[in-house]
Amino acid sequence: MSETILLLLAVIFLPVFPLSMVFNAVLDKTPHCWMKVIVIIVWPLVGLYIVLNNQFELPDWLIPLALFTSVLYALRMLSLREVNQWTGFLATSTWTLLWLVVEQNSVSTQLYGYAISMTIPLAILIILSKGLEDRFGAAYTELYGGLARTVPRFAGILVVAAVAAVATPLFPTFFFMFDLVVKTVPFNLYATAALLLTWLLWSWAGARLIQGLIVGRASKVKIVDMEMYSVFLYGMVIFALMFYGLHLGGVIL
Amino acid sequence: MEQLILLVAILPLVSALWIQLFAEQIGRRVARLSVTVTAISFVISLVMLGQALLGHDSFTLQIPYTTSIVLFDPLSTLLAAIILGISLIVHLYSVRYMADEEAYGQFFGLLDLMTSALIFMVIAGDLITLVIAWYLVGVILYFLLGQDTRSETAYRFSFWTLITYRIGDLPLIIAAALLYNAYGTWSLTTIFDEIMANPNAHEFMGLPLPEVVGALVGLAAFARSAQFLLHTWLPYTMDGPTPVSALMHAGIVNAGGFLINRFAPVFIHSGDVMNWIFFVGLVTAIFGSLLMLTQNDIKKALGYSTMGQMGFMIMECGIGAFSLAIYHMFAHGVFKGTMFLSAGSVINSARQDDGIAKDELYTFAVEKQPNKFSQPWIIMTGITLVVPLIIFVLAHILIAEDFYSNQSAIILLFFGWVTGAQLIFSTYHMRTQSMWRLMMKSIISLIVVVLGYVFISHAFDLFLYPSEGFRSQLYTAATIDLISYEALLTAIVLFVVSSWLFTYYSEQNAVRRGKQSKHMWLNFYTLISREFYVMDIYTRLTRSILSISGRLNVWLRWL
Numbered sequence: 001m002s003e004t005i006l007l008l009l010a011v012i013f014l015p016v017f018p019l020s021m022v023f024n025a026v027l028d029k030t031p032h033c034w035m036k037v038i039v040i041i042v043w044p045l046v047g048l049y050i051v052l053n054n055q056f057e058l059p060d061w062l063i064p065l066a067l068f069t070s071v072l073y074a075l076r077m078l079s080l081r082e083v084n085q086w087t088g089f090l091a092t093s094t095w096t097l098l099w100l101v102v103e104q105n106s107v108s109t110q111l112y113g114y115a116i117s118m119t120i121p122l123a124i125l126i127i128l129s130k131g132l133e134d135r136f137g138a139a140y141t142e143l144y145g146g147l148a149r150t151v152p153r154f155a156g157i158l159v160v161a162a163v164a165a166v167a168t169p170l171f172p173t174f175f176f177m178f179d180l181v182v183k184t185v186p187f188n189l190y191a192t193a194a195l196l197l198t199w200l201l202w203s204w205a206g207a208r209l210i211q212g213l214i215v216g217r218a219s220k221v222k223i224v225d226m227e228m229y230s231v232f233l234y235g236m237v238i239f240a241l242m243f244y245g246l247h248l249g250g251v252i253l
Numbered sequence: 254m255e256q257l258i259l260l261v262a263i264l265p266l267v268s269a270l271w272i273q274l275f276a277e278q279i280g281r282r283v284a285r286l287s288v289t290v291t292a293i294s295f296v297i298s299l300v301m302l303g304q305a306l307l308g309h310d311s312f313t314l315q316i317p318y319t320t321s322i323v324l325f326d327p328l329s330t331l332l333a334a335i336i337l338g339i340s341l342i343v344h345l346y347s348v349r350y351m352a353d354e355e356a357y358g359q360f361f362g363l364l365d366l367m368t369s370a371l372i373f374m375v376i377a378g379d380l381i382t383l384v385i386a387w388y389l390v391g392v393i394l395y396f397l398l399g400q401d402t403r404s405e406t407a408y409r410f411s412f413w414t415l416i417t418y419r420i421g422d423l424p425l426i427i428a429a430a431l432l433y434n435a436y437g438t439w440s441l442t443t444i445f446d447e448i449m450a451n452p453n454a455h456e457f458m459g460l461p462l463p464e465v466v467g468a469l470v471g472l473a474a475f476a477r478s479a480q481f482l483l484h485t486w487l488p489y490t491m492d493g494p495t496p497v498s499a500l501m502h503a504g505i506v507n508a509g510g511f512l513i514n515r516f517a518p519v520f521i522h523s524g525d526v527m528n529w530i531f532f533v534g535l536v537t538a539i540f541g542s543l544l545m546l547t548q549n550d551i552k553k554a555l556g557y558s559t560m561g562q563m564g565f566m567i568m569e570c571g572i573g574a575f576s577l578a579i580y581h582m583f584a585h586g587v588f589k590g591t592m593f594l595s596a597g598s599v600i601n602s603a604r605q606d607d608g609i610a611k612d613e614l615y616t617f618a619v620e621k622q623p624n625k626f627s628q629p630w631i632i633m634t635g636i637t638l639v640v641p642l643i644i645f646v647l648a649h650i651l652i653a654e655d656f657y658s659n660q661s662a663i664i665l666l667f668f669g670w671v672t673g674a675q676l677i678f679s680t681y682h683m684r685t686q687s688m689w690r691l692m693m694k695s696i697i698s699l700i701v702v703v704l705g706y707v708f709i710s711h712a713f714d715l716f717l718y719p720s721e722g723f724r725s726q727l728y729t730a731a732t733i734d735l736i737s738y739e740a741l742l743t744a745i746v747l748f749v750v751s752s753w754l755f756t757y758y759s760e761q762n763a764v765r766r767g768k769q770s771k772h773m774w775l776n777f778y779t780l781i782s783r784e785f786y787v788m789d790i791y792t793r794l795t796r797s798i799l800s801i802s803g804r805l806n807v808w809l810r811w812l
Contacts, residue, residue: 148402
């Protein structure tokens with residue numbers, strides 16, 4: 001395959017605007033929750049596989065465009081209310097930043113590690129959005145609210161997953177962003193500024209998502225909460241993510 | 254023995270995790286568990302503080318199986334004891350206060366998590382631990398303030414807190430990245446040693462690195478300590494539970510002062526940044542105090558009062574009085590925490606009986622009927638000018654003879670003078686019949702406060718910064734150029750003198766108050782009542798960003 005086609009495929013799978021719209025369209029059209037989960041986990045790995053197994057020169061426009069994509073999707077997340085869509089945009093905004101690490105010739109295992117560990121909270125959000133659809137008919141913020149009172153266990157896991165996804169400390173995405181800032185700040189202040197802006201917008205969007213779902217009075221209709229074994233399972237995954245994040249960040253030896 | 258410092262931070266963390274995992278099994282006993290653990294941590298922190306007071310050398314300790322470092326030094330031990338002391342009181346208060354809360358267990362879990370994050374923040378010996386703890390404090394506070402998940406208002410304003418804190422996290426992250434790139438280590442002590450040895454070894458964008466890092470650390474501190482333009486979250490976050498308000502106003506908001514103290518070796522080499530910090534603190538102190546005085550909502554008035562105090566604390570850092578800022582933080586924490594925690598019982602007893610004696614103070618403050626007889630204003634002016642000045646000069650000479658050899662001391666003295674003058678001015682304004690008795694009481698109170706303040710701040714100075722050379726370097730770095738210095742002192746003198754002239758003018762022309770001056774006052778009051786339109790501007794900005802976001806999504810078909 002020619003280098004151009006490979007690069008085109010790479011920017012589809014490590015989404016860069018405007019080809020990032022392909023991923024969001026695919027995610028939107030994928031009918032079943034578990035298929036969405038597979039799409040969201042496999043997508044960046046395919047991108048990384050293409051990039052790491054084909055030594056092509058990255059064009060000069062790629063990194064600025066990747067940063068632009070990240071900021072653009074982070075900004076667009078602010079006005080989203082559908083949880084699947086929100087997750088897809090966050091995935092786009094996060095994965096596109098992998099280009100910065102690719103440019104720095106990082107070790108491939110570390111790159112795959114980052115890609116998978118940053119995607120797991122997003123996959124959890126996709127599963128939880130299915131849980132919302134099953135319980136309330138739609139996974140929309142500011143539509144019903146009050147999850148903290150109606151389904152407290154479900155709300156707890158949702159909050160932690162959202163917090164993990166928007167690069168909060170101890171989770172892998174935090175160390176990924178921190179590492180990027182450390183690496184870019186001496187050489188490329190514009191890149192640092194774009195990274196920090198993206199990070200700030202993620203926090204804002206995360207807070208809007210959480211507030212739109214958990215705040216409010218309890219539902220008058222009895223809604224089934226998450227089973228204890230599911231809470232335990234999610235809890236284990238989240239703890240594992242935390243430890244892996246600390247390992248990736250070099251905090252745990 | 255050295256491992257104890259680690260225990261202080263880890264115990265609340267273990268308690269938080271335990272509560273989170275077994276909340277349902279533990280039930281209402283979570284409070285007992287949480288209080289016990291905090292009490293044990295507090296006792297250990299006191300032991301550590303005792304060690305530091307007895308002259309135990311500073312040391313660093315690597316947390317097993319990690320690269321994280323904790324630091325035992327006077328600053329970390331003192332602040333750990335203060336945080337745990339306040340946290341223990343808040344815990345005890347919450348046992349009954351939060352009893353009706355559905356998420357009772359979760360609240361104590363979050364409280365423990367916050368305590369642990371705060372302790373890790375003050376004992377952090379490396380930049381990664383510091384950044385993580387600093388960041389987590391904001392996130393945990395967001396959830397603590399939004400404890401009542403039914404209240405949309407509580408979440409709306411806890412969001413303001415979160416986003417301001419996040420804005421403040423970013424400069425600290427950049428500072429950490431710059432320091433790591435320059436010195437190749439995350440260890441704070443190693444970095445500080447290298448900066449002290451050779452401050453001009455590294456540059457960033459043509460500026461000395463300490464100046465850049467100092468400015469970034471200053472910005473991070475401003476956001477955390479509600480400095481002007483980054484203050485809007487503080488007066489509005491009053492919908493959270495009272496114990497959280499107490500913890501926030503007594504502890505968390507002081508983090509800016511801690512951060513500046515932690516980076517003291519950097520600030521020694523960033524004089525211009527110190528001047529800027531002084532200016533920001535001064536502006537915040539003035540605006541905070543002004544807004545506090547004009548609020549009719551007592552909770553917002555308390556919020557602005559904290560803002561004003563934070564302004565003073567940052568200002569003290571800006572003149573090189575770093576240890577004074579720590580003492581200020583401690584004193585204000587105790588004072589404000591008491592106010593918040595006793596508010597409930599005061600309101601309750603006031604409903605039965607207001608308990609206010611119908612004396613002269615009542616007549617002046619509540620009935621607003623001051624006595625028509627007043628002492629000659631010229632005598633009062635003389636007292637205002639001379640007495641506070643004498644008290645402050647004597648108090649400082651008593652503690653340290655060479656105190657006035659540095660410029661910062663004179664600036665401090667002048668601010669003390671303004672405070673004393675304000676006290677006497679208020680006493681005069683009350684027009685009580687027993688003016689001289691009240692005046693003597695005010696002056697004696699002032700003497701006690703000033704002596705206590707000067708003595709304790711000097712003791713803090715010796716404890717936190719035992720090296721005289723280091724202290725002297727801090728004051729030297731804070732020196733401002735002669736013109737600005739003299740302009741500042743002149744402005745303070747003019748402020749006090751003009752206040753008296755205004756009083757004289759008001760008394761002489763009490764009846765003839767011009768329409769123009771009324772109009773001016775009305776405009777001024779409108780400006781203040783809208784809180785200088787800062788919140789309005791931010792709200793408009795937020796709406797604009799959300800609108801842009803929505804339009805972009807429509808144009809791009811939500812893909």
